[in-house]
Amino acid sequence: MDLSFYKAPLSEEIRNEGRAEGQAEGRAESRAEDILFILELRGIAVSEDVRGRITGCGDNETLLGWLARALTAPSAEGLFSDE
Template sequence: MADLSFYISPLSEEIREEGRAQGRAQGRAQGRAQARGENILILLDARGIDVTDAVREKISACIDLEVSREWLIRAVHAATAEEIFGPTR
């Protein structure tokens, strides 16, 4: 019979808790990125700027918080939705 004591050891529990903490952190970051994408789309809509399906998909798929922050800032002044994807500062 195999020795399964590792699976109930403090070290094993510590490893599992690290994994859970990393998963929670990733989930929170994804949630923030998703919310920021929604905010960009709301802002563009409120400004009366047309958003193509391709642009909507690109904004919705972005999980990089720094990139989406830049897009949000640009969305304040952009004349078209595509302008938010311009070069970074």
């Protein structure tokens, strides 16, 4: 059986891209969990709509902004006040 395809540079590039995408998704999931955790610790109620918006977001920059706002936002909806 010829396994040369798996050692080819193109295959390696595809695997690396897949790893990078997986790592970005993992960071997004972690940030979403952190946002929800902070809101929970602060005693702020989170509606299902807000929870879905947070957990459904895959943009790490957006999530980082929401994470910063979670520290001081008066409500869960306040995370999105600048949008």
